[in-house]
Amino acid sequence: MSKKNITTLKKIATELGVSISTVSRALSNHPDISDETKQRVNETAKRLHYVPNLFAKGFRSHKTSTIGVIVPDISHYFTSTLLKGIMQEAELNGYKVIVSESRNNEYKQAEMLQTMNQFGVDGILLSLARTTTNFDEILNTLAIRPLILFDKVSTKVPCTQVVIDEEDAAFRAVQHLIQLGKKRIAIIKETEKSFNSEMRYLGYLRALKTNNIELDESIVLSSEDISMQQGKRLGTVLISMKNRPDAVFAITDSAAIGVIKTLNKNKISIPSEIAVVGFSNNISSIIIEPKLTTIDQPGNKIGEIAFRYLLEEINNDTQISNKTIEIKTNLIVRDSSFKSD
The missing domain is CATH 3.40.50.2300 (Response regulator)
Structure with missing residues (x-):
């Protein structure tokens, strides 16, 4: 579909002969809008293949129900378990996840943080690039939205950090x-x-x-x-x-x-x-x-807990935590160190 054919609230409003505000409230299931109007608006929106612009909606409401996740290397098996835990917990709480990879490069990491801020995500989960020495962009981000470090962290960032022992x-x-x-x-x-x-x-x-x-x-x-x-x-x-x-x-x-x-x-x-x-x-x-x-x-558990703490900070605008949550690990003994009789 070309840009000129993208369905907007204005297009739906024009077709139905109602205001843009009425269309917006009908799509949001606002109680002031009659069931009949809601039905007409939703049927028209479906017929015209209307897709809501989450970021525009977030701009108006100051909330996108979206978080950003930045990891050093998305190809690692352990990283996949972290992401699975994050995404499962996010879905349970009605959140969407944007995942990006820094490739263990601090400049790429800073660029991704800027992009996440431009998208207006509600919060960010960050696993640091190995070579991180400049924390300016991280601290700038922390000043404007909730940010939690997980797995690969640093004591130079005063925020909640989720790690293993x-x-x-x-x-x-x-x-x-x-x-x-x-x-x-x-x-x-x-x-x-x-x-x-x-x-x-x-x-x-x-x-x-x-x-x-x-x-x-x-x-x-x-x-x-x-x-x-x-x-x-x-x-x-x-x-x-x-x-x-x-x-x-x-x-x-x-x-x-x-x-x-x-x-x-x-x-x-x-x-x-x-x-x-x-x-x-x-x-x-x-x-x-x-x-x-x-x-x-336990990658899944680390991811789940990291999301929960981020959600807590998103929902508590007045207080940003600065604590370390340590997840316990287990030693799995196999044949490379123990020869059975």
């Missing part, structure tokens, strides 16, 4: 390996100082300290991209060492699976020679052999 989860993962008798435990983490990576590294360090195991920085490996490919590469680095580790904790399942593939290729027994633990519990963790021990991140 990153440090404690990593501590439990490494503690599990130590309880199996492993003493030389490598870690694969991010090069960039992302909140998630740093918190998981702190958990790793705490587990070593708790068990009086000295940190060996030669088996602390970092990569900007914590992918399966990098897991394979860093796994090769680890098994090439004269004094190999007897376990590997990777801060993502993808990297852990890459390590397993390298160990399998080199016929290194898992877990007796080298045990492996990942983080996320994505679908691939039960496909790889041996199946991967991992921290289960």
